[in-house]
Amino acid sequence: MSKTLNSIVLLLGCCITSTVLAQEEILIGYIGDTNSEARRGVELGLQEANIQGKFLGLSFRILDNPTPLQIRVLGNFKAVVSKKDATELRIFATESSEIPIFNVSERSEALRQECHDNLLHIITSEAMLDDAIRQWSRGRVDSSSEAIGWHHSLRKYAASQLNSRYQQRFSEPMSEHAWAGWASIKIISDTLARSANSDRLLSTIKNNLKFDGQKGVSMSFRENGQLRQPVLITQNDEVIGEIPPPGPNTINQLDSLGTTDCYK
Amino acid sequence: MLRNLLLLLIIFNFNNSYAASNRIFVSNEYGNSVTVIDAKSNTVIKNISVGTRPRGIGLSPDRTELYVAVSVDNQIAVIDTQSLQVVRKFKSGDDPEAFAVHPNGNLYISNEEDAKASVYDPKTGALLAEIEVGIEPEGVAISPDGKIVIVTSESSNMLHLISVPSHTILRNILVGARPRSACFSLDGTVAYATSEISGEVKKIDVGTGNILGKNALMDSSAKPKDILLSRDGSQLYVAGGRANKVFFLDANTLELQKSIPVGKRVWGLALSADGRTLYTTDGVDNQISVIDTVSQTRTLTIPVGKFPWGIVIDD
Numbered sequence: 001m002s003k004t005l006n007s008i009v010l011l012l013g014c015c016i017t018s019t020v021l022a023q024e025e026i027l028i029g030y031i032g033d034t035n036s037e038a039r040r041g042v043e044l045g046l047q048e049a050n051i052q053g054k055f056l057g058l059s060f061r062i063l064d065n066p067t068p069l070q071i072r073v074l075g076n077f078k079a080v081v082s083k084k085d086a087t088e089l090r091i092f093a094t095e096s097s098e099i100p101i102f103n104v105s106e107r108s109e110a111l112r113q114e115c116h117d118n119l120l121h122i123i124t125s126e127a128m129l130d131d132a133i134r135q136w137s138r139g140r141v142d143s144s145s146e147a148i149g150w151h152h153s154l155r156k157y158a159a160s161q162l163n164s165r166y167q168q169r170f171s172e173p174m175s176e177h178a179w180a181g182w183a184s185i186k187i188i189s190d191t192l193a194r195s196a197n198s199d200r201l202l203s204t205i206k207n208n209l210k211f212d213g214q215k216g217v218s219m220s221f222r223e224n225g226q227l228r229q230p231v232l233i234t235q236n237d238e239v240i241g242e243i244p245p246p247g248p249n250t251i252n253q254l255d256s257l258g259t260t261d262c263y264k
Numbered sequence: 265m266l267r268n269l270l271l272l273l274i275i276f277n278f279n280n281s282y283a284a285s286n287r288i289f290v291s292n293e294y295g296n297s298v299t300v301i302d303a304k305s306n307t308v309i310k311n312i313s314v315g316t317r318p319r320g321i322g323l324s325p326d327r328t329e330l331y332v333a334v335s336v337d338n339q340i341a342v343i344d345t346q347s348l349q350v351v352r353k354f355k356s357g358d359d360p361e362a363f364a365v366h367p368n369g370n371l372y373i374s375n376e377e378d379a380k381a382s383v384y385d386p387k388t389g390a391l392l393a394e395i396e397v398g399i400e401p402e403g404v405a406i407s408p409d410g411k412i413v414i415v416t417s418e419s420s421n422m423l424h425l426i427s428v429p430s431h432t433i434l435r436n437i438l439v440g441a442r443p444r445s446a447c448f449s450l451d452g453t454v455a456y457a458t459s460e461i462s463g464e465v466k467k468i469d470v471g472t473g474n475i476l477g478k479n480a481l482m483d484s485s486a487k488p489k490d491i492l493l494s495r496d497g498s499q500l501y502v503a504g505g506r507a508n509k510v511f512f513l514d515a516n517t518l519e520l521q522k523s524i525p526v527g528k529r530v531w532g533l534a535l536s537a538d539g540r541t542l543y544t545t546d547g548v549d550n551q552i553s554v555i556d557t558v559s560q561t562r563t564l565t566i567p568v569g570k571f572p573w574g575i576v577i578d579d
Contacts, residue, residue, distance in 0.1 A: 048399050048419065048420070051379060051398060051399055051420060052398055052399070052420040052421070052422065055398065055420075055422060055424070055433070055436035056436060056438075158400060158418065158419070158442075161376065161377065161400055161419070162419075164377070165377075190421060190441075193421075193438055194438055210440065210441050210461065210462040211441065211461075212418075212419070212421070212441035212442045212460075212461040212462075214419070217461070218441060218461045218462055218463065246506070247506075248506075248507075
């Protein structure tokens with residue numbers, strides 16, 4: 001399979017430019033349950049990263065459940081995507097402090113306020129969802145709505161294209177875990193495609209990100225490592241709103257969701 | 265008699281003396297129609313049903329036919345610009361979104377769900393070529409000499425420069441998040457592209473792929489989409505999307521010269537042949553705005569169908 005892929009990439013490579021593109025293989029780790037929505041989201045992100053990469057001479061590969069030792073020993077390890085809980089994630093982040101770790105499943109607010117340098121939280125936190133539902137409910141009578149970071153019924157902002165790519169590939173609706181897995185790989189691959197110096201991946205991601213997560217806004221990270229993003233409001237399995245409401249001030253209001261500070 | 269008339273028509277066309285109809289055509293994404301407007305009186309002449317989710321729109325080089333990408337039907341609808349009837353439809357690959365008409369008459373189409381661009385002969389409906397591009401291809405622009413086609417891929421954040429007629433990729437250029445539209449300078453050496461999510465316009469050297477400049481549109485709500493060059497090449501017109509404005513930029517420095525408020529969710533742009541009048545599609549307001557490019561003011565709005573997307577003028 002990978003041999004076929006390589007020859008396709010090589011074949012394409014010949015036609016793309018006159019200068020031959022060296023194929024640099026970039027390894028990304030995944031830790032956690034491999035039969036999960038998060039891992040399937042990672043797989044979709046990988047496919048898309050390699051489509052972009054084939055035009056630039058980059059290829060990406062996922063290694064499941066590497067140990068911190070493997071990460072240190074194997075070259076070309078650029079990032080890890082995690083579906084571990086807070087306890088395991090703290091240990092892993094400390095043992096692999098030199099590379100960015102993307103949290104796609106743990107919503108703990110405390111974990112964010114601990115402000116681990118290399119932890120990036122792609123999934124929304126508990127407090128972000130609570131704040132979103134509170135803001136949505138203000139002045140409204142109904143109480144059956146729910147807040148979530150991603151939903152398979154979202155159609156705006158080309159979300160329908162992403163939802164349909166996931167649905168077609170895995171025959172299941174795209175959940176927030178799946179979206180977070182996909183988004184992690186896209187952030188890693190798009191940043192590496194742009195910056196020649198991959199050693200500064202973490203600081204580039206933390207300071208200069210303008211990520212299109214197909215939720216209509218340019219996404220970046222808070223100082224505590226949380227991805228700034230709108231939250232969706234659903235009712236009866238359909239998206240009925242967004243918080244902050246779309247408008248000229250959406251970007252400025254994103255930090256009204258959840259915590260932004262660190263424990264002193 | 266009929267044959268003579270036909271002969272006359274053919275000669276008429278070959279002489280290239282086809283009289284412009286002075287009509288504006290607007291695709292209505294959720295109205296499933298094309299609105300036809302008389303450009304002299306600014307009144308709606310007709311609404312033509314074309315199928316589900318019409319988006320990209322363009323005229324044949326001889327202006328006798330109008331092409332409309334009907335996304336959900338996976339077809340291009342062909343409208344006779346005189347009779348204003350749909351005269352035929354042809355299959356165009358999955359989910360055609362935008363396209364550009366090459367001076368040789370062929371259509372270069374972005375197939376959004378397929379990560380492909382395809383080339384069709386609209387006379388026969390024949391597929392001439394398919395080119396693999398990035399994810400969610402959208403904007404298509406053709407250089408003035410017809411030798412280079414740019415396709416933007418929205419989810420791979422790239423411009424693909426495609427050589428004509430070999431249809432090989434010359435160059436891939438990373439730009440800001442969600443590139444939606446591109447255009448060329450008059451001499452074809454420079455390309456301009458809008459990025460919706462990063463809210464910026466980039467100026468690119470076509471020969472080297474180097475980024476020559478960028479303009480972050482200041483307005484944090486700006487979600488730029490269509491981009492057009494003024495007829496003299498000195499100014500760029502940018503549809504600001506959610507900013508509900510059209511931006512006039514200096515084409516050389518990319519400096520913002522003027523912001524003109526228009527309707528909500530402005531996406532599409534078209535410029536009159538004399539360069540004097542700029543038309544915008546204001547998606548959420550179901551209207552087009554008419555802008556005088558000299559006084560830089562909006563002079564008129566004209567109601568059209570639901571969610572106007574693309575716009576083109578036969579003048």
